[in-house]
Amino acid sequence: MPPLSSSIRPHRPLTAIGLRLVAVICLSMMFVTVRLADARGVHVVESLFYRQALALPVVFAWIMATTGVRSIRTRRIGVHATRMAIGMTGMVLNFLSYILLLPAEAVTIGFTMPIFGTILSALILREATGIHRWSAVLVGFLGVIVMVRPDAGHFPAIGVAVALSAAFVTASVSLVLRELGRTENAGVIVFWFTFLSLPPLGAAMLFYGQGHDAMTWALLLLIGVTGGIAQICMTAALRWAPVSVVLPMDYSSIIWTTLLGWAIWGNWPMATTWIGAALIIASGLYIAWREHVRGAASAT
Incomplete structure (x- = not known):
């Protein structure tokens, strides 16, 4: 099923903004929970396996x-497989960035994704x-340099490198999604990404899977459920308003991750982190x- 054209999509900006905020909060919870796990x-x-396996029923129920x-049928399984491979690489790097860096630092560097998207x-x-x-x-x-302050050595270099790599790979995914979006419904893209990732992750679980206590299983459940809800809400938000309306909500994640990091670990970002975040967010917006301006100009 091709995506609805913008001319016939219903326009409910407040609904879209609300859904996007729910998605961003869920993603913030997911990444912080990965660090806890x-x-x-x-x-x-x-974490990756249970993120995908537990999200699949949520995504499938939403599609139903x-x-x-019937909407999940596709003739472009090869492109979906490519999107899965790149997307899983990005997810691995994103998870690792939240493990290696404090949440507010990881999410701030992740805001460089539109910058890499422009370059690509x-x-x-x-x-x-x-x-x-x-x-x-x-x-x-410049915002990244201000935030990281390479001369100070207070950020682990490997963490910064992983976070920047995650942003680069995520930007690469956007190019594949742009191609898929020409013929595929957003729900179809989400479903096949989740479904196709399970066989390779299942094989990897033969080597890395292990038993856990009840609290750890609860964390893994939270990773999967919040990830699935986030995907649904992000997709649904675009049904009610264009990207230009909902995108600014993504930057609220620095608020949620900072609050969670402070509540759980007592961490509060340094002044340079806030300054760098302001520059990076301004750049992305x-x-x-x-x-948006270019799109409007080409449509006239």
Whole structure:
């Protein structure tokens, strides 16, 4: 089923914003829970497996209640497999970034994804990228430098490298999603990503799976459920409003992750983290605004 054209989509911006906020809060909870599970001896492969396995019933139930089971049929299984491979790589790196860095630091570096997206669009898709967006890219990377302060040595270099790699790979996924979105419903994309990831993760579980106590199982359950709800809400939000309306809500994740990090571990970001976050967020929002302007201009 092709996605609805923007001209016939219902427009309920407050509903879309609410759904996106729920998605962002769930993602913040998921990533913080991954860090908690790691502290209890859970291997990252286990977190990934239960994230996908427990999210699949949630995603499938949502599809059954909306577009129906027939909607998951696809003729582009190869592209879905490519999206899965790149997406799982990004998920591994994202999980590791929250293990290696404090939550507020990991989420802030993750905000560089639109910056890498702009670079990849220019280099791979040959999209015209003017001085405005290149300036935003430079401001974003300046924000990373201000936040990390390489000379100070207070951030683990491996953690920063993993977080930046996660943002780069996630930006790469967006290019594949752009291609898939031309013919595939958003629910179909979510389903096949989750479903196709289970065989390789299941094979890996033969080596890394282990028993846990009740509290650790509860954390793994929370990872899967919050991940599934987040995917559904992010997809549903785009049914009620365009990306330009809901995207700013993603940046609220720094609030939720900071509050969770403070409540659980007593960590509060340094002043340079807030300054760097402001620069990175401003860069991402400006890039999104320029995309909106270009889209509106091409439609007229």
